[in-house]
Amino acid sequence: MTSTQDQSPDQSPDHAPTFPFDNSYARLPDRFFTRTRPTAVAAPRLIRLNENLARELRLDPVSLTSLAGIAILAGNTVALGSEPIATAYAGHQFGGFNPSLGDGRAILLGEVVDAHGIRRDIQLKGSGPTHYSRRGDGRAALGPVLREYILSEAFASLGVPSTRALAAVSTGEVVLRERALPGAVLTRVAQSHIRVGTFQYFAARSDVDAVRALADHVIARHYPEAAAAPNPYLAMLDDVIARQSALIARWMNIGFIHGVMNTDNMAICGETIDFGPCAFVDHYEPDKVFSSIDERGRYALSNQPAIGLWNLSRLAEALLPLLADDKAVAITSAEVSLGAYVRRYEEAYLAGLRQKLGLVEPHADDPALAQDLLDAMAAAGADFTQTFRRLTELATDTSASEKLDDLRKLFADTTAIDLWISRWLARIAQEASTPEARAAIMRRSNPAFIPRNHLVAEAIAEAVENDDFGAFERLLQVLSRPYDDQPESARYALPPTPDQVVRATFCGT
Numbered sequence: 001m002t003s004t005q006d007q008s009p010d011q012s013p014d015h016a017p018t019f020p021f022d023n024s025y026a027r028l029p030d031r032f033f034t035r036t037r038p039t040a041v042a043a044p045r046l047i048r049l050n051e052n053l054a055r056e057l058r059l060d061p062v063s064l065t066s067l068a069g070i071a072i073l074a075g076n077t078v079a080l081g082s083e084p085i086a087t088a089y090a091g092h093q094f095g096g097f098n099p100s101l102g103d104g105r106a107i108l109l110g111e112v113v114d115a116h117g118i119r120r121d122i123q124l125k126g127s128g129p130t131h132y133s134r135r136g137d138g139r140a141a142l143g144p145v146l147r148e149y150i151l152s153e154a155f156a157s158l159g160v161p162s163t164r165a166l167a168a169v170s171t172g173e174v175v176l177r178e179r180a181l182p183g184a185v186l187t188r189v190a191q192s193h194i195r196v197g198t199f200q201y202f203a204a205r206s207d208v209d210a211v212r213a214l215a216d217h218v219i220a221r222h223y224p225e226a227a228a229a230p231n232p233y234l235a236m237l238d239d240v241i242a243r244q245s246a247l248i249a250r251w252m253n254i255g256f257i258h259g260v261m262n263t264d265n266m267a268i269c270g271e272t273i274d275f276g277p278c279a280f281v282d283h284y285e286p287d288k289v290f291s292s293i294d295e296r297g298r299y300a301l302s303n304q305p306a307i308g309l310w311n312l313s314r315l316a317e318a319l320l321p322l323l324a325d326d327k328a329v330a331i332t333s334a335e336v337s338l339g340a341y342v343r344r345y346e347e348a349y350l351a352g353l354r355q356k357l358g359l360v361e362p363h364a365d366d367p368a369l370a371q372d373l374l375d376a377m378a379a380a381g382a383d384f385t386q387t388f389r390r391l392t393e394l395a396t397d398t399s400a401s402e403k404l405d406d407l408r409k410l411f412a413d414t415t416a417i418d419l420w421i422s423r424w425l426a427r428i429a430q431e432a433s434t435p436e437a438r439a440a441i442m443r444r445s446n447p448a449f450i451p452r453n454h455l456v457a458e459a460i461a462e463a464v465e466n467d468d469f470g471a472f473e474r475l476l477q478v479l480s481r482p483y484d485d486q487p488e489s490a491r492y493a494l495p496p497t498p499d500q501v502v503r504a505t506f507c508g509t
Contacts, residue, residue, distance in 0.1 A: 017063035017072060021081035021110035024119070024221065025192070028213060033085040038075025038107050039128025039138065041183070043172025046070050047469060048149065048476075050166050053189065057114050057122070057166070064167065073187050074169045075107070075127035082109045086130035090204055091197035091264025092314060094298055099204040101197060101264050102132025105140060108193060119221060121193050122166065125186040139175040143460045144276070145184040146472055150459065151275040152188075154451045154479040160250045161243075162272040164189040182464060190271055194218060196315045197264030203318035212322055222269050233322040237337050241312055243270025245341050248308045249348035252301070253356065254450065255281040255384040259291035259505060261299045261307045263314050277505040280450045282495045284377040284384040290453070290505040305349075309341045355445040356388050357424065358395050358438035361431055369420075369427060376420055380411035383495045385450050391424075392442040396435050398425055447482035448493050451475070453502035455492060 025032070051061040063069050071077040078084060086103035093101075106125045113119050125148070126140025145168050155162035171183035194214070202210035219226050219236050229235035247270055251258065258265070259277035267273040277291035286302040294300070299307060316334035323330035353370040354362070377387055390407040394400065404421070411417045428438065459471040478492045486492075496502070 015060075015063045015066040016068035017060060017066070017079065019079045019081055019110065019122070020058055020112050021079070021083070022113060022119075023081075023083045023110040024217070025087070025108065025111065025121075025194075026083040026085055028217060029210065031088070031207075031210065032214070033087045033108075034102075034131040035084065036086045036107055036130045037078060037084050038124055040076040041074050041171035041173055041185070044070050044074030044076060044185075045170045045172065046073065047146075047168040047170055047184070048473075050153070050164070053164055053166050055115070057112050057120065057189065059112075070169060072109075073124075073167045074171065074185055075124050079109065084109055086132055087193060087198070088132065088201050089195050089197040089264055090201040091195070091262050092200075092311075093260075093262045093264070094294070094296075097200075097204075099201070100132070101201075103130055103193075104133040104136050105130070105138040106188075106193075118191065121188075121190045123188045123190070123193060125188055126171075126183065127185055137175060139171075139173075139183050140186065141175050141177055141181040141464075142170060142184040143181065143464050145186040146460050146463055147456060148186055148188070148275040150451050150456055150472070150475060150479070151278060152272075153476060154482065155272055157480050157482050158254060158447060158450075160254065160256075160272060161247055161270055163267075182467075190267065190273065191269040192218075192221060192267070193273070194268045195264050195273075196266045196268065196311055196318075197262070198268070199315055199318035200263060208321045211318060215319065215322055218268055231323065231333070233319055234333055234337060237316060237319055237323075237334070238340070240268055240270070240315065241337060241341050242344055244308055244312060245344035246270070246348045247272065248304055249345055249352055251304060252349055253352035253445070254447065255284070255301070257281065257288060257290055257299070257301045258304065259289075259294060259299055260507065261304060261311065263311045266308075266311045266315075268315075276507045279453050279502065279505050281384050282452065282501070283381045284374060284387070286374070286378060290502070292504045292506050305345050308345070309338065312341060313338055352445065355441055357391070358428060358433075358442045359431065360433050360438075360441070363427070363430070366427075369423060372416075372423075373420055376411070376416035379416060380413050382410040382412075382417075385447065386410055386493070386495065388442075388446040389448050389493070392439060392446045395428075395439040395442050398428075398435070443483055448485060449478050449482045449489070451479055452492070452496065453505070454496040454500040457502055 049064055054061045072079045084107045086107055088102045090099045091101050106123055107127045108123045111119055111121055129138035149165040149168050152162050152165045166187040166189050169185045173183045174180040175183045215233050223236050223239040226232045226235035257279050265274040279290035281288050287300045289297045289300045320330045323333050387410055394403045408414045459475045462468045462471045478489045
């Protein structure tokens with residue numbers, strides 16, 4: 001990883017970067033996007049380059065830190081082979097449909113095929129106004145750019161499908177939000193930026209040809225096996241449902257609240273996208289809401305599985321003309337596919353909980369055992385992440401009184417957790433696995449470090465207020481190894497003190 005806070009950019013002309021662009025989305029019909037060049041900024045400065053990701057994308061990290069490279073990452077220069085576009089999409093936002101959204105502050109530079117043969121978008125966020133900006137400035141403030149960098153890279157290290165951050169660049173300009181703030185541009189990488197809302201955009205216009213062209217593009221790009229199915233479009237819907245149910249189960253198993261699960265923020269490829277007012281729970285509250293704009297709790301933690309189904313139902317509606325010529329038949333097919341969502345989600349969620357509890361052999365009472373632990377945590381105000389991590393430590397030696405005490409200390413009232421531990425000990429005694437094997441499974445499932453809200457806020461505040469990126473860098477380093485103990489970084493594993501608690505998070509726009 002490269003930070004240029006202590007490094008000068010290379011000014012050699014032979015270090016100008018080259019991108020192996022192959023832009024399939026830009027070859028779709030013109031109504032899918034508007035060709036838009038980024039707007040230049042005053043004084044671009046590289047904050048951080050993700051060197052490992054650059055190499056994965058078959059890009060040269062040295063050239064990206066050159067003056068020419070920074071100019072591309074800031075939007076001041078368009079790289080050779082780039083076809084910058086702002087894409088069109090619609091979306092249900094907090095349940096209300098907006099038929100015309102689109103990339104209001106993001107520009108897709110193009111696509112590359114990475115070292116693993118996977119096609120990936122390279123997009124600038126905060127690169128100036130587009131056709132879809134709706135009187136907005138198209139810019140991003142530094143804080144939200146750093147937030148997305150931290151969260152998306154933490155997700156990658158946690159093993160949860162997510163967009164990635166290639167680079168963050170400050171602009172030398174201010175953006176006006178509640179107050180004047182330093183501006184920045186994020187270079188975001190995704191398998192694609194196609195959303196449920198992209199399909200809705202064309203369905204709302206009764207443009208069946210465009211819905212079909214988009215579905216064909218998605219099948220070729222993300223679900224090639226669906227092309228051989230008797231009904232490729234129905235197979236694609238089934239595949240999207242499978243990925244989304246698994247993704248949301250992963251969110252729930254790490255205590256993540258997305259905050260804005262609008263249909264324009266659900267990626268068809270199954271990656272987590274849009275780290276706006278998102279947050280991780282500290283003490284476990286199933287109905288917790290952080291987003292300042294989610295006034296009615298639509299996207300609360302416990303509502304996320306149901307909202308996933310709601311969003312996928314909107315996708316199915318958009319696809320109906322492709323599923324069958326007879327609308328009644330199409331609806332029945334879609335309902336059958338959507339009916340599998342709950343089963344898929346519950347299987348993925350329970351599988352994750354079993355791993356967190358060190359259970360390999362499924363038992364019928366496992367769902368109740370897991371739920372009772374969550375209920376005990378909620379009732380006693382126990383920290384979600386630390387509870388599972390301390391249970392992991394107990395797994396290697398269930399008779400260790402010190403480790404048991406460490407777990408019990410998380411609970412204001414230990415009555416329920418004491419009863420639950422007895423049940424858990426009886427349950428794992430039925431397992432054939434060794435304590436070491438059980439602990440290994442739990443360690444891979446229960447992170448010691450997550451991007452806790454107060455630590456993210458601390459890193460952002462130092463950068464925005466003092467132009468100091470030290471806390472940002474340190475936090476990224478810790479989060480790059482979330483499952484390791486890292487005793488020298490123990491404070492990053494602690495829940496917030498009362499004066500550090502973050503009660504609300506805010507959208508980057």
